[in-house]
Amino acid sequence: MGRDRIAVFAVFALNGAVLGSWSPRVPAIAEQVHASPGALGIALLGASIGMIIAASLAGRAIERIGARAAVAAGVVASVLLLPVIGTATSIFVLGLGLAGLGASVGTWDVAMNIAAVAVERSAAKPLMPIMHAGFSVGALVGSALAGLAAGNHWTPGSHLLVASAVTLLLLLTVIRSVPGVEPRTQAQTQPRARGSLLRRPLLWLLASIALCSAIAEGASTDWSALLMVTEHGVDQGAAALAYSVFSLAMAAARFGGTWLQQRFGATATLVFGASAAAVGLLLTAVLPFAAAGYIGFGMAGAGLSAAFPVALSLAGHAGRRSDGSGGERELAFVTMIAYSGFLIGPPVIGGIAQLTSLSWSFVVVAVVAGMIVPSALLAARSGARETRRVSSRSAGA
Known part of the structure; x- marks a missing residue:
């Protein structure tokens, strides 16, 4: 494995570790700020x-500045903000800190995905699922260490200060190997001949894939334990294992994602994965057995593992220029829409549960996951049309 691949994998892992470090400390921080x-x-x-x-x-x-510089800026801002969140003494300071952390992690997220696309282009094979496996591993490690810190009565401030220092030190060891590009001139950054992002059906279809994946993943993250308690009758300790099963299945499947994509292609990988996720989520909703819940969340984690990374990879490649660069705006566009799924998903699911039941909410989530299938098929057709259009335009020139 090349140094650039290891570096980008490490950056994904650090991103997951940062999110995994502060999320488990929310109860302690909430108590701290009253x-x-x-x-x-x-x-x-x-x-x-x-x-x-x-x-x-x-x-x-x-x-303009390249993925490497943007990753570095996002990491530095994040490690400065984590101790602010950990030591906040008012809800106002906490809110500002979280907004800043969201912005820094969001920038870092887009930049690391662009770096991953650059590595894919260099290697000439799909590597995005493996990179996102790094995120999953980092999140698991970060959350486990957060639990250890809480169990040993570390304050959030002390814990997040140490997490920040370790993150910064690890960044310094890999940042030089993260792909970077030279700043672009104004002429180079003008909209391409293929038209505005908003007028490209391919990008909207890829965004819908990422959006549906984000909603289904967010539902499994936020509501799986409560579903297991209320609908499957397990205790809270056993219920917490549902998300662990989901996360481990997702991480494991992402490590095999490159082989699947090379063997069957991006569209087939998306279609089969989304179908498995939809069936799994439906199992958790309609079967009242605890085993069905765990199996269903495992299927959902494995099935959704490819959706987000493959959609981002295709978006990055959809913006490729003749010189081999490009894709920054396309990937950011898809990411922005996908993030809205994490924003709107939880309250919508909660509202449906309030009106009906949590089981019916997960039936809806299963339908959302299933919507990835037609979006993936239509995206394949739209991408082929774009390719033919660009080829004919180049031939005419």
């Missing part, structure tokens, strides 16, 4: 909004 559930919800919403805003602006910036 936050009511409503106020805490607004503060947490700030992180999602920060990520969406950053993603919408990141493409143009990264196009």
